[in-house]
Amino acid sequence: MTSTFFGLETAKRGMNTQQNALFVTGQNISNANTLGYTRQRINFEATSPYPHGGMSRPQIPGQMGTGVKAGSIQRVRDSFLDQQYRGENSKLGYWSTRSDALSKMEDILNEPSDSGLSAAMNQFWQSLQDLSTGPENDGARAVVLQRGQAVAETFNYLSNSIKDNQQYIGNELDVSITDINSILKQIGEINQQISKVEPSGYLPNDLYDERDRLVDQLSNYFNVQVEPKSSGGNSSPIAEGVYDIKITDSNGNDYYLVKGSNYGNMGITGGTGSSGNFPPADGVTSLNITDADNNSQNVNFFDNGQVNIGQGKLRGLIESYGYKDNSGNSKGIYPEMLDQLDQLAYTFGTVFNQVHQKGYGKNGETGNDFFDLSSLSDYHGAAGAIKINSSLSKDMIAASTALKSPTESETGNGSNAINLGNVLSFDLSKGTITLEGFSTPTTITVSGSGTITSNYQAIIGKLGVDAQQANRLTANSQSLTQSVDQNRQSVSSVSLDEEMINMIKFQQAYNASARNITIVDEMLDKIINGLGTGGR
Known part of the structure; x- marks a missing residue:
C-alpha cells in the first residue's frame, strides 16, 4: 500500500x-x-x-x-564536427597567411605597371636607343645617366621593401609564438580546474566552452590532435575529462604540448647569422619545443626542402619569412624572391658593365663601369647595393665603338649604345656574346639561361601563379571552414x-x-x- x-x-x-x-x-x-x-x-x-x-x-x-x-x-556539442572544423581551420590559417604574404609581394613589384622595374628598364632601353642616333647630344647622354640611376634605385627600392615586409612577417611570427605559448598555458590551467570539479560528479560546462574556444584558436596555427583523458574520482559518465594536445612531425613522432595541467612551450631557433636575435636574420632552422613533460629539444621540421609540419598559420609564416633546409639552403617566399632579384640585378649590372667597358666615351675614355658593384663578392645583396658609378660623367658614357682620335670618340658613332640597349635581350645561355659595330671581333662572357627580360618575366609569372593558387585555396578553405562551422553552430549555438x-x-x-x-x-x-x- x-x-x-x-x-x-x-x-x-x-x-x-x-x-x-x-x-x-x-x-x-x-x-x-x-x-x-x-x-x-x-x-x-x-x-x-x-x-x-x-x-x-x-x-x-x-x-x-x-x-x-x-x-x-x-x-x-558534436566532437566530430569540432575535429572537422579544426582541420579546416588549420588549412585556412596556412593558405590565408601565404596569400597575404604573396599579395604584399605583388604590391611591391607592382607588375605590370608604369612604375615597376620593367617600366624603368624599358625607359632605360629607350634612352639608349635615342643615344645611339645622337651620341654627341649632351641631353641624350644626361637622360641615359638619369634612366640608369632610376633602374638602380628601382632595384634598391624593391630589395629594401621586400626586406621590410619580411621583417614584418618575422615580427608576426614572434607574436604568434607568444600567442601559442599563452594558449597552451591557459589550456593547462583550465584542465587543472576541470580535474578538480569533475571528480565531484559535476559537469563544468563553462570551462569546457572556454577550453574548446582556445583549442579552436590553436588549430589556426597548426593541426592539433586532442586526446580526452578521464579526471578519475566520481566523474560523470558523460564528463569530457582533461585534454592532452599534441602535434606530430613528418616521421610520426608525437610532441605533447599539453598533458592534463602540465603544458609546454614553443620557440624558434635561428641560423648561424641570427646572433640570438628574433626573428632570426639567417632564417628559421628548427622549432624549439619544451613538451608537457619538460623535455626540451630542437625539432627539425625542415626535411626535403620544405616545412614538414601540419598546415597552419605557423607553417605559413615560416615559409613566408624564410627557413634553412637540411643542406643549409635558404628557402621561403621572401628569401627566394630576394635571391632571384639579386641574381637579376647582378647579371644585369655585370653584363652591362662588360659592354660599357668595350666602348668609348665622348672624351675618348674606355674601360669604365657604368654600374658600381664593387662592394659585392658575389651576387648576394646585389639588388640592394647596385648604383651608378659615382665617377661616371655623361661624357664618359661609352656610346661609341671607335676612336676618331686618341682623345676623342668617332663623331656620330653610336654603335655601342645599341649594344648596351641589347643587353636585356642577350641570350645568356650562349656563354659568349659578339658585340656589333667594332672593327675587330669583340666578345663578352655571360652565363645563365634565357635573357634578362625573360628571367624577370619568369619571376613575375611564377609570383602571379603562386598568388593565384594561394587566393584560390584560401577561398576554398574559407568556404569549407564556414560550412563546417555552420553545421557546428546548427548543433551547438543557441536558437532563441x-x-x-x-x-x-x-x-x-x-x-x-x-x-x-x-x-x-x-x-x-x-x-x-x-x-x-x-x-x-
Whole structure:
C-alpha cells in the first residue's frame, strides 16, 4: 500500500525539475551572443520506482513511478564536427597567411605597371636607343645617366621593401609564438580546474566552452590532435575529462604540448647569422619545443626542402619569412624572391658593365663601369647595393665603338649604345656574346639561361601563379571552414526560437505538476475532513 501523501512528492519533484529546466533555458537565452558558448540541456531521468524488489515488498499490482529528477546539465556539442572544423581551420590559417604574404609581394613589384622595374628598364632601353642616333647630344647622354640611376634605385627600392615586409612577417611570427605559448598555458590551467570539479560528479560546462574556444584558436596555427583523458574520482559518465594536445612531425613522432595541467612551450631557433636575435636574420632552422613533460629539444621540421609540419598559420609564416633546409639552403617566399632579384640585378649590372667597358666615351675614355658593384663578392645583396658609378660623367658614357682620335670618340658613332640597349635581350645561355659595330671581333662572357627580360618575366609569372593558387585555396578553405562551422553552430549555438518553445513547454509542465498538487490536496481534504461524518 502506498502512502496517502505519495502523489505530493511526485508532483513536487516534477515542479523542481521543470523549474531547473527553466533555469537552464534562461542561461541559454542570456548567453545567446556569448562567443564560444555552447547551448545546454537538462537530462531528465525517472526516479527509482516504488517499491524496490524484495521479499518484504508490499503487495500491489506493480511498481509505481515516483517522479522525475535532473540527471545532468550537458552541453549539446558534436566532437566530430569540432575535429572537422579544426582541420579546416588549420588549412585556412596556412593558405590565408601565404596569400597575404604573396599579395604584399605583388604590391611591391607592382607588375605590370608604369612604375615597376620593367617600366624603368624599358625607359632605360629607350634612352639608349635615342643615344645611339645622337651620341654627341649632351641631353641624350644626361637622360641615359638619369634612366640608369632610376633602374638602380628601382632595384634598391624593391630589395629594401621586400626586406621590410619580411621583417614584418618575422615580427608576426614572434607574436604568434607568444600567442601559442599563452594558449597552451591557459589550456593547462583550465584542465587543472576541470580535474578538480569533475571528480565531484559535476559537469563544468563553462570551462569546457572556454577550453574548446582556445583549442579552436590553436588549430589556426597548426593541426592539433586532442586526446580526452578521464579526471578519475566520481566523474560523470558523460564528463569530457582533461585534454592532452599534441602535434606530430613528418616521421610520426608525437610532441605533447599539453598533458592534463602540465603544458609546454614553443620557440624558434635561428641560423648561424641570427646572433640570438628574433626573428632570426639567417632564417628559421628548427622549432624549439619544451613538451608537457619538460623535455626540451630542437625539432627539425625542415626535411626535403620544405616545412614538414601540419598546415597552419605557423607553417605559413615560416615559409613566408624564410627557413634553412637540411643542406643549409635558404628557402621561403621572401628569401627566394630576394635571391632571384639579386641574381637579376647582378647579371644585369655585370653584363652591362662588360659592354660599357668595350666602348668609348665622348672624351675618348674606355674601360669604365657604368654600374658600381664593387662592394659585392658575389651576387648576394646585389639588388640592394647596385648604383651608378659615382665617377661616371655623361661624357664618359661609352656610346661609341671607335676612336676618331686618341682623345676623342668617332663623331656620330653610336654603335655601342645599341649594344648596351641589347643587353636585356642577350641570350645568356650562349656563354659568349659578339658585340656589333667594332672593327675587330669583340666578345663578352655571360652565363645563365634565357635573357634578362625573360628571367624577370619568369619571376613575375611564377609570383602571379603562386598568388593565384594561394587566393584560390584560401577561398576554398574559407568556404569549407564556414560550412563546417555552420553545421557546428546548427548543433551547438543557441536558437532563441527553440528556447522560447522550451520555455513554454517547461512552464506548462511546471503548471501541470502544480495542478497535480492541487488535486492531491483536494483528495486529502476529502479524506481528512469529509469522511467519518456520517454519524454526526
